[in-house]
Amino acid sequence: MLQTNLTHIESEEAFDAILEENENVMICCGRMGPMCVPVYEVMEEIEGEYEHVKFADLAFDSAHSHVIRSLPECQTFNGLPFTVYFKNGKVVKATSSIQDMDQVTSILDENFSK
Amino acid sequence: MKTDYDVIIIGGGPAGLTAGMYLARAKMNTLILNQGAVGGQTVLTHEIANYPGVENINGFQLARIMKTQAKNFGCTIKSNIKISNLQLEGNIKKVEINNKNSYSAKAVILATGGRSRALGVPGENDFKGQGISYCATCDGDFFQDKEIIVVGGGNSAL
Numbered sequence: 001m002l003q004t005n006l007t008h009i010e011s012e013e014a015f016d017a018i019l020e021e022n023e024n025v026m027i028c029c030g031r032m033g034p035m036c037v038p039v040y041e042v043m044e045e046i047e048g049e050y051e052h053v054k055f056a057d058l059a060f061d062s063a064h065s066h067v068i069r070s071l072p073e074c075q076t077f078n079g080l081p082f083t084v085y086f087k088n089g090k091v092v093k094a095t096s097s098i099q100d101m102d103q104v105t106s107i108l109d110e111n112f113s114k
Numbered sequence: 115m116k117t118d119y120d121v122i123i124i125g126g127g128p129a130g131l132t133a134g135m136y137l138a139r140a141k142m143n144t145l146i147l148n149q150g151a152v153g154g155q156t157v158l159t160h161e162i163a164n165y166p167g168v169e170n171i172n173g174f175q176l177a178r179i180m181k182t183q184a185k186n187f188g189c190t191i192k193s194n195i196k197i198s199n200l201q202l203e204g205n206i207k208k209v210e211i212n213n214k215n216s217y218s219a220k221a222v223i224l225a226t227g228g229r230s231r232a233l234g235v236p237g238e239n240d241f242k243g244q245g246i247s248y249c250a251t252c253d254g255d256f257f258q259d260k261e262i263i264v265v266g267g268g269n270s271a272l
C-alpha cells in the first residue's frame with residue numbers, strides 16, 4: 001500500500017466502483033519514489049479544493065495495477081507515475097512522470113468543470 | 115486566515131524545515147512556503163545512508179518525518195506554492211503567493227537550496243516520461259535491454 005493520505009485502490013472491483021460512483025476521477029499509479037511522491041503531494045493538497053473530483057492512488061507493483069498499465073493511453077509511457085484522468089469512466093487525459101501543481105490543476109480545470 | 119507571522123521561511127527542504135523546527139520551539143510563529151514537494155532534494159533521493167542516527171532511509175520517508183516534526187512543533191507549511199512578490203525592505207517584510215495571498219513577518223529566511231538542471235532542449239517536456247527520464251531507480255526497468263544515453267558525468271550519472 002502506498003503511504004499517502006489519498007484513497008487507495010486495492011482491487012479491480014474498487015477501481016470499477018470508483019469510476020462508477022464518481023463523474024470526475026484522477027488516479028495516480030506509482031511507487032513511493034522521487035517522481036511519484038510530488039504528484040501525490042499535489043493531490044493531497046488540492047483534494048479539499050476540488051470536491052467534484054475523486055482523487056485516488058494505486059500501487060504500480062500491485063496485482064491489479066493492470067487496470068491502469070494496460071490502458072491504450074499508457075502504452076507509450078515509460079516514466080512513473082502513470083496519472084490518468086477519467087470523466088464518466090472514460091479516459092480524458094493521461095500523463096507520465098512527475099507533474100507539478102500547475103500541470104495537474106490545468107488538466108483538472110480543462111477537463112472537469114465545477 | 116492568519117497572515118502575520120514572526121518569521122517566514124522560503125524553502126521547505128531540510129534547511130528550511132530545520133530552521134522552522136528551531137523557530138517554532140522558540141515560540142516563534144513560523145510559516146514555511148515551499149515551491150514543490152516538502153523535503154526538497156531529499157524527496158528525489160532513493161536512499162540516504164549518512165543521516166546520523168538513521169542507518170538507511172528513503173529520502174521521501176525522511177522528508178515526511180521532517181515535515182511532520184515541523185508541523186508538530188507548530189510550523190504552518192504551505193507547499194506547491196509560487197512566490198509572486200517579495201518585499202524585503204523595512205521592518206515588516208511581505209511575501210505574496212500565487213498572485214493572491216499575502217503574508218507578513220518581521221524576518222524572512224531564504225532556504226531555497228539547489229535544483230537539478232534540465233537539458234533545456236526542444237521537446238524535452240513533451241517526451242518526459244516517454245523516453246526522457248530523470249530517475250534511474252524509478253524508471254530503469256522500462257529501459258531494460260534498450261540503448262540509453264546518460265547526460266551528465268557526476269555521481270548520479272555514474
Ligand SMILES: Cc1cc2nc3c(=O)[nH]c(=O)nc-3n(C[C@H](O)[C@H](O)[C@H](O)COP(=O)(O)OP(=O)(O)OC[C@H]3O[C@@H](n4cnc5c(N)ncnc54)[C@H](O)[C@@H]3O)c2cc1C
Nearest residue numbers: 125126127128129148149150154155156159162226227228
Ligand atoms: C539525487 C540526490 C541524492 C542525494 N543524496 C544525499 C545523501 O545520501 N546524503 C546527503 O547528506 N545528502 C544527499 N543529497 C543532498 C541533499 O539532498 C541536499 O544537500 C539537501 O537537500 C539540501 O537541503 P536544502 O534545504 O538546503 O535545499 P533543498 O533540498 O534543495 O530544498 C530547497 C527547497 O526550497 C524550495 N524552493 C526553491 N526555490 C523556491 C522559491 N522561489 N519559493 C519557494 N520555495 C522554493 C524547493 O522547492 C525545495 O523544496 C542528495 C541530493 C540529490 C539530488
